[in-house]
Amino acid sequence: MRLVVLGGGESGVGTAILGKKKGYDVFLSDFGKIKNNYKEVLALNDITWEEEKHTEELILNADVVMKSPGIPDKSPIIKALHEKGISVISEIxxxxxxxxxxxxxxxxxxxxxxxxxxxxxxxxxxxxxxxxxxxxxxxxxxxxxxxxxxxxxxxxxxxxxxxxxxxxxxxxxxxxxxxxxxxxxxxxxxxxxxxxxxxxxxxxxxxxxxxxxxxxxxxxxxxxxxxxxxxxxxxxxxxxxxxxxxxxxxxxxxxxxxxxxxxxxxxxxxxxxxxxxxxxxxxxxxxxxxxxxxxxxxxxxFQGVEHRLEKVLKIQNVQYINDSKATNTNATFFALDSMNTPTVWIVGGVDKGNDYDELMSLVREKVKAIVCLGVDNQKIINAFGNVVDVIVETASMQEAVKIAQKLSEKGDTVLLSPACASFDLFESYEDRGKQFKIAVQNL
Missing domain, CATH: 3.40.1190.10 (Mur-like, catalytic domain)
Structure with a gap:
């Protein structure tokens, strides 16, 4: 039985190891680069792999394909597999x-x-x-x-x-x-x-x-x-x-x-x-x-989850909160809803089809200033331009945190709750949250 694994991240490498252990002929293919630590694991387990390409003749001969969650169904290799009637399943x-x-x-x-x-x-x-x-x-x-x-x-x-x-x-x-x-x-x-x-x-x-x-x-x-x-x-x-x-x-x-x-x-x-x-x-x-x-x-x-309404530091009586895990408006709704002080809100990133209307009443009530942190912030500016007096665009986490500090005063909260994915400026929401914490610690 030939198992082809698409994606050389955590779920892909895990599946390859389990497949190998269960006697499959395993091949792993990643369209991007595979991290070095995963390459070492694949080598140790004698699993063949490729990166930065999907070679069709090595993939379309599979009995079963495990696709990593990040690969959309509309990608060409998945379409080709479906056309051949090859079973494509998740790691789970x-x-x-x-x-x-x-x-x-x-x-x-x-x-x-x-x-x-x-x-x-x-x-x-x-x-x-x-x-x-x-x-x-x-x-x-x-x-x-x-x-x-x-x-x-x-x-x-x-x-x-x-x-x-x-x-x-x-x-x-x-x-x-x-x-x-x-x-x-x-x-x-x-x-x-x-x-x-x-x-x-x-x-x-x-x-x-x-x-x-x-x-x-x-x-x-x-x-x-x-x-x-x-x-x-x-x-x-x-x-x-x-x-x-x-x-x-x-x-x-x-x-x-x-x-x-x-x-x-x-x-x-x-x-x-x-x-x-x-x-x-x-x-x-x-x-x-x-x-x-x-x-x-x-x-x-219970201690809670990193990057989810995580209190970072209080500086000059301003509380800095890392909610980088809020990658959609609903998560940000919860964050804003739990704010009890005037809030400087750091928001923005890759929009996944957000409707900002649901945040309107909370933004009116709680937010004194908005710091945008994304490559394209137009949608946020259009949504809240008439509601919040101060909206500033920034291009890096360091800049965003410095401006948020200038806009805040004693008793306020600076909240990073982006309501968007992070991939325009950061590797992941964890990377974004860590950069926020470092920038706060450097104030």
Whole structure:
């Protein structure tokens, strides 16, 4: 059996290693450059590879192709594979064939990293040996090749879900759905929504779907598409049967026979969106039979995620916050919503089809100045030019932070929450967040 892996990043190299271990004839091809550390791993495992090209005769003879999430379906090599009827799957699909252990799959437009890490933290504190994979850390395939865990918590993007056929999580979580990555879905929202719901398509009556009952898109979809999994809703606004809700500033869960309660002010993470993330993680922990005391303790000592509303420094009584992970307007909505002081907002980058209207009321209420940080900022200027008095364009993180400092005064917050992808000026949102932190430390 010939396995061709497209993409020489974390998921690609992990898949190549697992394929090799399972007896496949493996070839890896990357249209860009492969990092040196991955080249070393490929050499150690005796896996042939190429970079900066896709050689068709070495690829179109595959029995199965694993494509990295970053490669769009419209790229020529994927079209050629589809024309030949060759199966193209994601790393999650490929790896799941080689394990019997339970997985918890977590998706959503926002909150999925925090929810995934928080869920993993709860299970670990409850003495379950679960791995953490998907969009985070060491790839799922690589970890299955090493075979050290009794289960996995997986953060799953819509791109990873596009490439599944039989993958079935025991517990699926959908944190929320808002327009994101529409450039990859022909700018059709319904295609993106359908991609997210692929997470539950193979689930059976013995599995669970945990979801935000306040999310209109999710509720509408569930009304018109029957699913087999048992539904576990969570809500900030209403009492839900067989789920988790908030009453009198307390999280209340009636998923199991014993009621679980936790005062919101004891959560280590701040903000309404984090109450939702905590409810989703609690639902999973209860379904996995973690003790109530352990859940409470874990929710109060969780440290949070780097680049997500991360407090960097206070300088001259101005708080600098790194929310570089906010790559769409919905994530930025949560960030602005949690600001309690006048805010200088650093925004911009590669727009993925953003509609800035949803931010308008928050920007009016909270933002005193905007610092644009992107190659093309016209859309932001057009959207907020009449709402915010001061809008400044900058071309580097250092410049953006210096100008933000000049525009802020005691008691303000400087918030990096770009609402855009980072690839015009940075390698990744992590690189953007790190540069922000360095620039703040150098003020």
């Amino acid at each position: 699909e490929f790896a799941s064939e080689f394990t019997e252990v339970e997985t918890i799959g977590i998706t959503g437009s926002n909150g999925k990293t925090t929810t995934t890490m928080l869920t993993h933290h709860l299970l670990k504190q409850g003495s379950l040996n679960f791995g953490l994979a998907g969009n985070i850390g060491k790839s799922f395939a690589w970890q299955i090749a090493e075979n050290k865990h009794e289960g996995y918590v997986l953060e799953l993007s819509s791109f990873q879900l596009d490439g599944i056929k039989s993958y079935r999580p025991h517990i699926a979580v959908i944190t929320n759905i808002s327009p994101d990555h529409l450039d990859r879905y022909e700018y059709k929202y319904e295609l993106y929504v359908a991609a997210k719901f692929r997470i539950t398509m193979n689930q059976t009556e013995s599995d669970f779907l945990v979801y935000d009952a306040d999310d209109e898109i999710i509720s509408k979809w569930l009304e018109s598409n029957p699913i087999k999994a048992q539904k576990i809703p969570f809500s900030l606004t209403k009492v839900v049967e067989g789920g988790i809700y908030v009453k009198n500033d307390t999280i209340i869960s009636n998923i199991t026979n014993e009621e679980f309660t936790m005062p919101i002010n004891e959560l280590s993470l701040e903000g309404k969106h984090n109450v939702k993330n905590a409810m989703a993680a609690t639902a999973v922990a209860q379904l996995m039979r973690i003790r109530k005391e352990t859940i409470r303790e874990s929710l109060s000592n």
